[in-house]
Amino acid sequence: MVKLTAKFILAGDATVGKSTLAQLFRSDGAHFQKNYAMTVGVDIIMKTVHIPETSDSVELLIYDSSGKEIFYEIMEKLWEQPSVLCLVYDVSNEQSFNSCAKWLQRVRARTLCSHLPGVLVGNKTDLVGRRTVEQKQAQEWAAQNDLEYFETSAKEMENFEVPFRSLAKSFHHLYQEKVETIHSVV
Amino acid sequence: MTKVSDVCLSSCGATVVLATSSDEHYPPENILDGKLETFWTTTGTFPQEFIISFNGSARINKLTVQSYLVRNLKIEKSISKDPISFEKCAEKERRESLNCWILLQRKIYLENSEGQLQTEEFMLSGCQATHLRFIIESSYDHFVSIHRVMADGAMDSMSPTA
Ligand SMILES: Nc1nc2c(ncn2[C@@H]2O[C@H](COP(=O)(O)OP(=O)(O)OP(=O)(O)O)[C@@H](O)[C@H]2O)c(=O)[nH]1
Ligand SMILES: [Mg+2]
Numbered sequence: 001m002v003k004l005t006a007k008f009i010l011a012g013d014a015t016v017g018k019s020t021l022a023q024l025f026r027s028d029g030a031h032f033q034k035n036y037a038m039t040v041g042v043d044i045i046m047k048t049v050h051i052p053e054t055s056d057s058v059e060l061l062i063y064d065s066s067g068k069e070i071f072y073e074i075m076e077k078l079w080e081q082p083s084v085l086c087l088v089y090d091v092s093n094e095q096s097f098n099s100c101a102k103w104l105q106r107v108r109a110r111t112l113c114s115h116l117p118g119v120l121v122g123n124k125t126d127l128v129g130r131r132t133v134e135q136k137q138a139q140e141w142a143a144q145n146d147l148e149y150f151e152t153s154a155k156e157m158e159n160f161e162v163p164f165r166s167l168a169k170s171f172h173h174l175y176q177e178k179v180e181t182i183h184s185v186v
Numbered sequence: 187m188t189k190v191s192d193v194c195l196s197s198c199g200a201t202v203v204l205a206t207s208s209d210e211h212y213p214p215e216n217i218l219d220g221k222l223e224t225f226w227t228t229t230g231t232f233p234q235e236f237i238i239s240f241n242g243s244a245r246i247n248k249l250t251v252q253s254y255l256v257r258n259l260k261i262e263k264s265i266s267k268d269p270i271s272f273e274k275c276a277e278k279e280r281r282e283s284l285n286c287w288i289l290l291q292r293k294i295y296l297e298n299s300e301g302q303l304q305t306e307e308f309m310l311s312g313c314q315a316t317h318l319r320f321i322i323e324s325s326y327d328h329f330v331s332i333h334r335v336m337a338d339g340a341m342d343s344m345s346p347t348a
Contacts, residue, residue: 002209005230061231081232083328112257113327171328178329179212179227182254185303186223186333 001055003048006083006171008060008164011103013096014038014067016088017123020154022064025164029157039066041074049168058168072106079110084167085118087147089138092130097122097138104145117170119148119163126153194249194337195220199241202226203317206234217332222252222303225331228322235321238335243316246339249308251320254331256304258323263315303333314342 010018020033026045045062063082065075085107089096100120108116120142122133135151142149148166152159194200196218205214207229214236216224228234243265251259318337322330 002211002229007231059230081324083231112325175227175229175329178327182225182227182331185254186225 002175003056004058004171004175006058006060006168007081008062008084008086008167009079009082009107010062010064010086010088011107012067012088013090013093013099013103016067016090016093016096017154018067018088019043019064021088021121021123021152021160021163022062024154024157024160026062029160032154032157038068039064041066041071042078047164049165051169051172054172056172058171060164060168062164076106076110079107082107082111082116084171085116086121086163086167087118088121088123089133090124091122091133091138091151092124092127094132097133097141100141101145104147115174117167117174118146119150119167120145121163122149122151123154125151125158126156191338191340192220192336193240193244193246193339193341194218194238194335198341201239201241203237203239205236212331217335220334222333225254225333227331228325228329232325233321233323234330235319236332238318238320240316240318240341243314243342244337244339245312245314245342246310246337247312248338249310249318250334250336250338251304251306251308251332252334252336253304253306254333255326256322256330256332257325259306260321260323261308262319262321263313264317264319265314266316312339 010022012018015036019039022045023031023033026047043064045064046059047062048057048059050057063078087100087103089100120138122135122138139149150159150163152163154160196215197220200218202214202217205226207227208214209227209229212225212227214226216226217236218238226236249261
C-alpha cells in the first residue's frame with residue numbers, strides 16, 4: 001500500500017471553468033459554482049483518489065490557478081516541480097483553446113522531469129449552439145502534445161471526475177515504472 | 187573512542203526516526219541496512235526529508251550518500267539528545283548559539299546521472315552529531331530513491347560540548 005502525493009496544476013484562460021471543475025470534484029458533485037468568482041493567484045484544494053484494483057491512493061494537491069495574466073509571476077513560483085498538468089479551455093471560446101499552447105509551455109518550463117503527465121479538457125459542452133472549437137481539432141492538438149483529451153460539462157455534471165482520476169492513475173503508473181527502473185539500476 | 191567504522195548502520199544502533207514518504211515495500215530502514223539493492227523511495231512532492239539518529243553521539247569524518255535522481259540535497263546535523271524536539275531546539279539554538287547546532291548545513295547540487303546510482307561524498311572532519319537530517323529539495327524526476335548513507339566515524343559517549 002502506498003500513498004502518493006501529486007502537485008496537480010490546473011491551468012487555462014480565465015472563466016473557462018477551472019475552479020468550477022475543481023470544486024465539483026472536491027465536493028463529489030455537490031457544489032456547482034453558478035456565479036463567476038475570479039481566482040486570485042492560486043487556490044490549493046486537496047483530494048485523495050483511490051487507484052482502482054489496488055490498495056494505493058494518490059493525494060492530489062490541486063493548484064487551481066488564475067487565468068489572469070496579472071497573477072502569472074506569483075503562479076510561476078508556486079508551480080515549481082509540478083507532478084501533473086490539467087489544461088482547461090472553453091469549447092465556446094476559441095481564444096481559450098488557442099491559449100493552451102502558452103499554458104502548456106509555461107508549466108512544462110517548471111519541471112526537469114522527462115515526462116509530465118497531462119490532459120486537455122474541453123469544458124462547457126452544454127453550450128451546444130455556441131460551440132466554436134470542434135472536438136476533432138482539439139483531439140488532434142492534444143495528441144500532438146502528448147496530452148489525453150476529455151470533454152466535460154461542469155454545469156450538467158458530465159465527466160467532471162474523469163480528468164482528475166485519469167491523472168491520478170497516470171501518476172501512479174509513473175511511480176510503478178520508476179520503481180522498476182530503480183531496480184534495474186542497482 | 188571506539189575504532190573508526192560505518193556508524194550509519196541499523197546494526198550499530200542507527201535508526202531513521204522520520205521520513206516524509208513511505209511505501210511499505212520501500213521503507214526508510216532500507217537506507218541503513220548496508221545494502222545497495224534495497225532503497226527508500228519518495229512518493230510525491232518536494233521537499234522530502236529523513237532524519238537518522240545515532241545510538242548516542244558520533245564523530246563523523248565522511249558521509250557517503252548513494253541515491254538516484256536527487257538534484258539538491260541539504261544535510262543538517264544536531265547534537266541534541268532528543269530527536270523529537272529536533273526542529274524546535276534547532277530554531278531556538280540557532281538564535282542563541284550557532285556553533286552548538288547546525289554546524290553542518292550544506293546545499294549540494296548533485297550531478298544528474300540517469301541510468302546509474304549517484305555516490306556523493308561529504309568530508310566532515312570529525313564533526314559531532316547525534317542526529318542527521320537530509321533534505322531533498324529538488325530532483326531530476328518525480329520520484330527519487332536513497333539506497334545507502336554511510337558515515338565513516340566512531341561513536342563517543344554523550345560527552346558535554348565545551
Ligand atoms: N454553461 C457552463 N458554464 C460553466 C461551466 N463550468 C463553469 N461554468 C461557469 O463559468 C464561469 C467561470 O467559471 P470559473 O470556474 O470561475 O472559471 P475559472 O477558469 O476558474 O476562472 P479564473 O479563476 O478567473 O481563471 C462561472 O460562472 C461558472 O458557473 C460549464 O460546464 N457550462
Ligand atoms: Mg478560478
